[in-house]
Amino acid sequence: MTADAGRPPSPAKRRAMPALVRYAFSEAPAVAALTAVAAVLAGAAPVGITIAIGGLVDALTPAIGQGPGTPAARECYRWIALVVALFLLTHLAESARTALGRALGRRVTGRLGERVMTAASGPTTIGHLEDPAHLGRIGRARGEGTIDMPPGEAVFGFSAKASMWVTGIGSAALLTQVAWGLGLIVFAVFVVIHSRLVRNYRIAVVETVNQTKKLRRTSYLRDVPTTPDAAREVRLFGLAAFFRDAYHSEWRANMAEVWRRRREHDLFVVVVVVVTGVTVASVFHYLAHRAATGGATVGDLAVGGLAVRALLQILRADDDDLRVGFGSEAAAEAFAFPVVASPAVPDQAPWPGPAATISCENLRFRYGGAADEVLHGIDLAVPAGQSLAVVGLNGAGKTTLARLLAGLDAPSGGSVRVGATPVEDANRRSWQRQVVAVFQDFGRYELTVRDNIAFGSLAHADDEEGLRAVARQAGLLKFIEGLPNGWDTVMSSGYPGGVDASGGEWQRIAIARALFGLRHGARLLIMDEPAASLDARAEARLYDTFHELTAGATTIAISHRFATVRKAERVVVLDHGRIVEDGTHEDLIGAGGRYAELFRLQAKRFEEAQS
Numbered sequence: 001m002t003a004d005a006g007r008p009p010s011p012a013k014r015r016a017m018p019a020l021v022r023y024a025f026s027e028a029p030a031v032a033a034l035t036a037v038a039a040v041l042a043g044a045a046p047v048g049i050t051i052a053i054g055g056l057v058d059a060l061t062p063a064i065g066q067g068p069g070t071p072a073a074r075e076c077y078r079w080i081a082l083v084v085a086l087f088l089l090t091h092l093a094e095s096a097r098t099a100l101g102r103a104l105g106r107r108v109t110g111r112l113g114e115r116v117m118t119a120a121s122g123p124t125t126i127g128h129l130e131d132p133a134h135l136g137r138i139g140r141a142r143g144e145g146t147i148d149m150p151p152g153e154a155v156f157g158f159s160a161k162a163s164m165w166v167t168g169i170g171s172a173a174l175l176t177q178v179a180w181g182l183g184l185i186v187f188a189v190f191v192v193i194h195s196r197l198v199r200n201y202r203i204a205v206v207e208t209v210n211q212t213k214k215l216r217r218t219s220y221l222r223d224v225p226t227t228p229d230a231a232r233e234v235r236l237f238g239l240a241a242f243f244r245d246a247y248h249s250e251w252r253a254n255m256a257e258v259w260r261r262r263r264e265h266d267l268f269v270v271v272v273v274v275v276t277g278v279t280v281a282s283v284f285h286y287l288a289h290r291a292a293t294g295g296a297t298v299g300d301l302a303v304g305g306l307a308v309r310a311l312l313q314i315l316r317a318d319d320d321d322l323r324v325g326f327g328s329e330a331a332a333e334a335f336a337f338p339v340v341a342s343p344a345v346p347d348q349a350p351w352p353g354p355a356a357t358i359s360c361e362n363l364r365f366r367y368g369g370a371a372d373e374v375l376h377g378i379d380l381a382v383p384a385g386q387s388l389a390v391v392g393l394n395g396a397g398k399t400t401l402a403r404l405l406a407g408l409d410a411p412s413g414g415s416v417r418v419g420a421t422p423v424e425d426a427n428r429r430s431w432q433r434q435v436v437a438v439f440q441d442f443g444r445y446e447l448t449v450r451d452n453i454a455f456g457s458l459a460h461a462d463d464e465e466g467l468r469a470v471a472r473q474a475g476l477l478k479f480i481e482g483l484p485n486g487w488d489t490v491m492s493s494g495y496p497g498g499v500d501a502s503g504g505e506w507q508r509i510a511i512a513r514a515l516f517g518l519r520h521g522a523r524l525l526i527m528d529e530p531a532a533s534l535d536a537r538a539e540a541r542l543y544d545t546f547h548e549l550t551a552g553a554t555t556i557a558i559s560h561r562f563a564t565v566r567k568a569e570r571v572v573v574l575d576h577g578r579i580v581e582d583g584t585h586e587d588l589i590g591a592g593g594r595y596a597e598l599f600r601l602q603a604k605r606f607e608e609a610q611s
């Protein structure tokens with residue numbers, strides 16, 4: 001079981017329900033007030049029915065004696081009419097509570113979801129979105145991780161529980177009235193049993209689904225053989241049985257505690273049934289005795305019996321309890337996200353003219369939570385219009401350097417500058433608009449091919465000519481024109497008329513997107529292995545036309561392919577987060593250092609392959 005499954009929730013979580021109710025009233029006052037009224041009516045009407053049936057029972061004996069049409073008979077009809085009206089009211093109020101509670105819950109979930117989304121996308125850097133703890137908080141604030149219970153579910157569940165407690169408290173009061181002391185005792189016993197039942201129910205569910213990591217892995221093991229990505233290897237390597245067996249053994253191991261808890265719970269239910277039986281029998285015995293000895297009317301007996309029956313509903317833990325529990329925990333997480341206004345207006349853009357050098361000075365960087373720095377004091381100045389290649393072994397820090405130059409991360413030390421202006425939080429967003437990039441894990445948006453390319457400069461999405469031009473430059477135009485809906489084809493076969501693109505086609509789309517951004521004013525183009533999925537002809541074409549395509553922009557290309565790298569005007573070699581060589585291809589070959597060694601290794605392999 002998870003460590004905190006049985007523990008009481010933290011103070012923040014316990015306070016979440018009142019805070020959530022206040023939030024609901026502030027976000028949708030009218031709906032919240034109507035929900036509250038409906039909940040109270042739905043809970044109070046059954047208490048009224050109990051009273052009316054008691055009145056009817058007491059009125060029956062004289063009415064039977066006096067016959068139809070007499071005042072006693074009319075008294076009976078009045079009670080019957082009241083019972084019918086209250087039945088109707090119960091159903092109407094309950095339906096209204098359900099509909100209003102759901103609407104209110106949806107509103108609350110939506111608003112809190114926006115708050116989380118705005119707060120998460122608010123920071124101009126991206127490190128927090130790679131932090132598993134932060135991603136966990138975002139997920140939990142949306143109600144993921146246990147059962148799917150976003151904050152609004154707690155609002156809905158709370159309205160149901162509020163009704164239940166109104167009925168319960170009202171019925172206890174009636175029972176107390178007809179048998180003083182008894183109502184209070186029964187109510188107190190039932191409340192204790194209820195809280196234990198809710199706790200057990202919650203633990204059972206938590207056991208089943210809150211072991212996020214283990215169950216995520218278990219589900220992963222179950223799903224791998226059916227995912228398209230793995231389907232080929234699962235067949236070729238004969239992995240189906242491995243995944244099936246691993247899934248079964250992990251599932252059994254994870255569920256052992258759940259099953260133990262369930263057995264414990266079943267035992268508790270037996271105890272509850274016995275306690276309930278004894279309580280109900282005692283109440284009826286007591287009331288019958290009092291009625292027989294003239295201490296109570298038959299109507300009192302009926303009221304007492306119905307009140308006990310209504311109180312029995314407290315002896316139940318249901319999904320509404322889970323909604324309140326998990327939903328309010330999600331709300332507590334959501335409330336922990338600050339209220340951030342969306343940046344409607346871009347930040348200041350104080351950038352010097354396009355001729356400014358992009359540079360970094362003593363640039364240091366450490367990923368959040370990591371012990372060691374990845375970059376150890378990089379000094380680099382890239383004059384405007386220069387094409388720079390960055391090479392180095394895997395893990396040398398090339399992509400990290402590119403992310404920092406693009407303003408996607410804040411340096412741990414040193415600075416990135418454009419001319420004399422440092423890139424910092426106040427202007428980071430506007431600097432990011434000056435940069436276009438094709439990262440190794442570029443975006444593959446399940447939207448139209450037009451959107452996918454226009455994202456390079458969304459403000460110019462109507463530039464049809466520009467879109468066609470960059471598609472042609474990226475070698476995509478024929479592909480797009482051959483699509484079922486042309487430019488409006490959705491790039492995923494999961495949608496009607498949509499298609500899946502190959503790895504190379506996706507890469508061309510990413511290149512076209514970057515070129516579209518350049519066409520509309522970006523000044524720095526970063527390409528991290530932009531040709532990794534391109535065929536040899538497409539790669540050659542990309543680099544042969546590179547200068548023409550990039551139209552004098554500053555370009556930084558990261559590549560392991562020296563045929564590509566040597567075309568750059570300048571090459572820097574990164575090794576363990578430090579620049580160890582800097583010069584033209586010819587300079588570095590002449591120097592006979594790391595670059596020359598790597599170049600020779602690749603050239604040798606090529607020659608061997610040819611011979």
Ligand SMILES: Nc1ncnc2c1ncn2[C@@H]1O[C@H](COP(=O)(O)OP(=O)(O)OP(=O)(O)O)[C@@H](O)[C@H]1O
Nearest residue numbers: 130367370374392393394395396397398399400401
């Ligand atoms: N998001 C991240 N969080 C923590 N560490 C990271 C992250 N991204 C990269 N690293 C680490 O930083 C170091 C440098 O990674 P980086 O991706 O910059 O190298 P690279 O030179 O681009 O490598 P490659 O040639 O394999 O793409 C590596 O040790 C890597 O494990």
